[in-house]
Every structure is written in C-alpha cells, then in structure tokens.
Amino acid sequence: MKYAFFLGCLIPAREPQYENSVRKIAPELDMELVEMEGANCCAPFSIQSLDYMSWLALAARNLCMAEQMNLNILALCNDCYESLLATNTILKENHEVRDKVNDILADVGLEFKGKTDVKIFSDALYEDVGIKRVKDAVKKPFNGLRVAVQPGCHLTKPKRIHFKQQMGVTALDELVQATGAISVPYERKEACCGGPLRGINDEVALHVAKQKLDSIRAAGVDSIVTVCPFCFLELDMGQLEIKRHFKTEYDLPVLNFADLLRMAMGMKLENWEIKAHRIPITKILNMAGAK
Amino acid sequence: MTEAVQRPIKSSEIDSKFKYEISKMHGGEKLMRCFQCGTCTSDCPIARFSDTYRPRQIIRMTQLGLKDRVLNSDTLWLCASCFTCTDRCPQDVEVASVIRVLRNLAAERGHVPQVFKEQCSSILESGYAYKIPELRLKKRETLGLPPLPKGNPESLGKTLRTVHFLKHVEKKGE
Numbered sequence: 001m002k003y004a005f006f007l008g009c010l011i012p013a014r015e016p017q018y019e020n021s022v023r024k025i026a027p028e029l030d031m032e033l034v035e036m037e038g039a040n041c042c043a044p045f046s047i048q049s050l051d052y053m054s055w056l057a058l059a060a061r062n063l064c065m066a067e068q069m070n071l072n073i074l075a076l077c078n079d080c081y082e083s084l085l086a087t088n089t090i091l092k093e094n095h096e097v098r099d100k101v102n103d104i105l106a107d108v109g110l111e112f113k114g115k116t117d118v119k120i121f122s123d124a125l126y127e128d129v130g131i132k133r134v135k136d137a138v139k140k141p142f143n144g145l146r147v148a149v150q151p152g153c154h155l156t157k158p159k160r161i162h163f164k165q166q167m168g169v170t171a172l173d174e175l176v177q178a179t180g181a182i183s184v185p186y187e188r189k190e191a192c193c194g195g196p197l198r199g200i201n202d203e204v205a206l207h208v209a210k211q212k213l214d215s216i217r218a219a220g221v222d223s224i225v226t227v228c229p230f231c232f233l234e235l236d237m238g239q240l241e242i243k244r245h246f247k248t249e250y251d252l253p254v255l256n257f258a259d260l261l262r263m264a265m266g267m268k269l270e271n272w273e274i275k276a277h278r279i280p281i282t283k284i285l286n287m288a289g290a291k
Numbered sequence: 292m293t294e295a296v297q298r299p300i301k302s303s304e305i306d307s308k309f310k311y312e313i314s315k316m317h318g319g320e321k322l323m324r325c326f327q328c329g330t331c332t333s334d335c336p337i338a339r340f341s342d343t344y345r346p347r348q349i350i351r352m353t354q355l356g357l358k359d360r361v362l363n364s365d366t367l368w369l370c371a372s373c374f375t376c377t378d379r380c381p382q383d384v385e386v387a388s389v390i391r392v393l394r395n396l397a398a399e400r401g402h403v404p405q406v407f408k409e410q411c412s413s414i415l416e417s418g419y420a421y422k423i424p425e426l427r428l429k430k431r432e433t434l435g436l437p438p439l440p441k442g443n444p445e446s447l448g449k450t451l452r453t454v455h456f457l458k459h460v461e462k463k464g465e
Contacts, residue, residue, distance in 0.1 A: 009422075009423060013427060014421075016427070020435070023436070035437070036440055037440045039440060040447050041414045041420050046406070047407075047410065047414070047420065047456075048372075050395065050398045052317065052391075052392075053455065054454040057454050061447070104453045107449050107450070108449050153372075153374060157375065158387070190375075191375075192336040192337070195371075197337065199406030200406060208339075208340060208371075
C-alpha cells in the first residue's frame with residue numbers, strides 16, 4: 001500500500017522520534033511512504049478560526065497534490081487529520097464551495113477533484129494492513145503492560161466527518177492490544193488534553209490536563225499511549241508543569257503508539273529517542289520483550 | 292463574558308439580523324435549532340475550569356443578536372475545538388462550527404489572539420504553522436532521517452494572496 005506521506009510541522013519540529021518510528025515500521029508492513037514535495041500547512045483550527053476560505057484553500061492544496069500523485073494521504077498528527085479530512089468531506093459534498101476553492105487554486109494550476117482519501121496512521125494500520133498482520137509482526141509482545149489509550153479528540157470527532165465514528169478509538173485499542181499490552185478503560189478517555197488552549201489560557205489548559213491525568217492514574221496504568229503529537233506534549237511535558245503548579249506528581253510515561261509498536265516488533269529505540277521523553281520511559285524499556 | 296451578560300441589555304445593541312447572517316454561513320446553518328438545553332456546556336472540558344466560557348451562552352447571545360458583545364469577547368477564543376458539544380447536541384447544532392463562524396467575523400474586526408497571528412506569520416515564512424527550527428533540519432541527517440520535502444513558497448504565496456489570510460499577518464504589531 002502506497003501513501004502520500006503528510007508530515008505536518010509539529011512532528012518534525014518537536015517529535016522526530018514519532019516520524020522515525022513510522023518510517024521504521026512502514027516497510028515491515030509493506031506501507032510505502034511517498035514524500036509530498038510542495039506540501040504546506042494543513043490549516044489547523046487556529047487558521048480555521050480566522051478565515052474559512054483560507055482554511056479550505058490551504059488544506060485543499062495538499063489534497064490536490066495527493067490527487068496528482070494518485071495516492072491517499074497518510075497523516076500522523078490528529079490536527080492535520082482533522083483539517084484535511086474535514087476539507088476533503090466539505091469539498092466532496094458541497095459543489096458551490098468546491099467551485100470557489102477551485103477558483104482560488106486555478107491561479108497555481110491546481111484543481112480539487114475529490115479523488116483522494118485521508119487516513120491517520122492508526123486507521124491505515126487497522127484498515128489497510130489489518131490487525132492480523134500487525135499481530136504477526138509483533139515479535140516481542142508487551143505482555144501485561146497496562147496502557148491508558150489517549151485517542152485525542154480529532155481521531156473521532158466531529159462524527160459528521162468520521163463516518164465510522166467510534167472506530168478510531170476501538171481501532172487504536174485493538175492495535176495497542178495487538179502489541180500484547182492491555183488497553184485499560186478510564187473515565188476521561190475521550191476528553192480533551194488541554195493542549196489547544198496553550199497560549200490562549202495556560203491555566204485552564206493545565207487544569208484540563210490534570211483532570212485527564214487524575215482519571216488515568218485512578219485506572220492504575222503503567223503508561224499512556226497516544227497517536228496525537230499535541231496530546232503527547234501536553235501529557236508528557238505537561239506533567240512537569242503540573243508538578244510545579246499543583247505539586248502533584250504522576251510519573252506516568254507517555255509513548256507514541258508508533259514507538260510502542262516499533263518496540264513490540266523487536267526494534268529498539270535509539271538513545272536520542274528515549275531522551276525525547278520528559279517523563280522517563282525506563283519502566284517500559286525494561287518490559288520490552290521481557291517475556 | 293459573565294461580566295458582559297450581567298450588564299443590562301439595551302435594545303439599541305441588539306442586531307436582530309445577526310442570527311440570519313450566521314445561519315447563512317457554512318457551519319452556522321443550524322443555529323436557530325438550539326433550545327438551550329445546556330448539553331454543550333455540561334459536556335465542555337473547558338467550561339469545567341473556566342469561569343467565563345459557556346458555549347450555550349455564546350449560542351444564546353448570537354440568537355438574541357448581541358453581536359458586539361459576542362464578537363468583541365475574549366471568551367470566544369477559549370473553545371478547544373474538541374467537538375464534544377457538536378457531537379452531543381440533541382438538536383444537531385454544530386456548536387464548535389458556529390463558534391468558528393463567529394471567530395471568523397471577530398477576526399475581520401481585528402480580534403485575533405497573538406498566538407494565532409504568530410502561526411499565520413509562520414505559515415507565510417515557512418509554509419507551516421509551527422516553524423521547524425533550522426537546527427532540527429540540520430540534525431535530521433545525523434538522526435538518520437531523510438531531508439524534509441521542499442515546500443513551494445511561490446505557489447503558496449499566490450494562494451494566500453487570493454484569500455483573506457494575509458490581513459491577519461499584516462495586523463501583527465498593531
């Protein structure tokens with residue numbers, strides 16, 4: 001399966017270990033990642049908040065490039081996924097808006113035709129590779145590792161653009177279980193991590209993150225696993241800030257799902273990748289392939 | 292916004308056409324269906340910890356035509372866009388999208404949080420909302436990562452000139 005690989009900005013800027021894990025896993029599962037030359041910002045909610053047509057035009061540029069490549073888009077970040085998927089849905093459904101966007105894009109020789117689909121990494125694994133194939137690739141299962149899955153809002157919401165609404169969460173749970181770990185239910189699983197309020201109201205953002213972490217701690221887990229780079233930052237680095245602010249310590253390691261799968265497939269994380277976690281992941285590393 | 296609500300409403304500040312204006316915009320179509328049950332506010336992760344942010348209140352003020360109060364309010368920018376309200380609304384009002392529509396109008400008045408303006412500038416400069424530091428780009432090779440695909444600043448610039456995007460960058464520093 002070939003994909004137009006949409007990296008976005010946050011992952012190369014702050015979490016190259018996530019990108020690296022995806023690049024290491026992909027060939028093992030016959031996923032071919034084709035770089036998107038000329039791609040630009042996905043236009044996340046901040047941009048959507050400023051001007052509707054600017055959002056659609058920015059996002060549609062990327063969709064058009066994938067169409068020209070004749071490939072579906074593989075996104076890694078929940079926000080890229082939401083923006084590209086929502087734009088793709090709107091432009092496929094609403095011909096009036098599509099015509100307006102195409103007028104804008106005509107200047108740069110692009111045209112949205114509605115020929116591409118947008119997938120996020122976990123969905124692509126679930127739908128295209130399949131759970132069985134993922135399970136077969138697991139060589140060193142994390143038997144007994146208790147995990148709180150943090151799906152991140154835009155994996156499943158709003159349901160209008162996610163036709164298989166709750167599948168995103170279930171898929172991620174099943175993928176986590178395929179590594180041998182146990183996905184433990186917890187109360188605030190589908191709640192926001194607080195990340196989007198960074199820079200707008202940091203105080204509220206911290207409270208939202210703290211509530212999530214309280215709920216995760218109550219479930220008694222060894223680790224948090226997410227697919228969203230914003231949730232990763234908020235819950236990993238956020239724990240240090242919460243410690244300063246509320247004097248509460250969780251010591252909950254946070255992993256990206258790609259890191260978890262990569263280790264379960266028997267590939268070790270490199271030193272720089274281990275150090276990229278603010279909450280040490282030693283506990284998880286010791287469990288990797290323990291049984 | 293609580294403060295704004297407590298101030299008595301004068302008939303002169305009501306714009307009775309405002310709700311129709313919003314209903315015509317993509318995302319705002321179902322504004323008038325809201326019957327104020329409050330599911331949005333009770334499910335909102337932000338309303339739990341903010342003293343002022345109440346999605347139901349924003350919807351009601353919009354229905355009532357309190358245009359200036361809504362559009363000039365900082366509270367409008369507290370939505371985290373998690374879409375919980377949208378998904379749980381029994382009347383199918385796309386609450387988060389109504390808020391996006393309202394923000395678009397507020398932005399036209401020049402009300403834009405600094406952090407969003409910075410993201411706009413970054414897109415203009417580097418093509419992306421978060422600028423990827425030079426050091427990171429250089430480091431990729433030593434980390435064993437391929438160079439990032441090149442953007443197309445010329446083409447991107449053309450697209451951004453055609454839409455309203457640029458005015459949010461130009462307002463920077465005002």
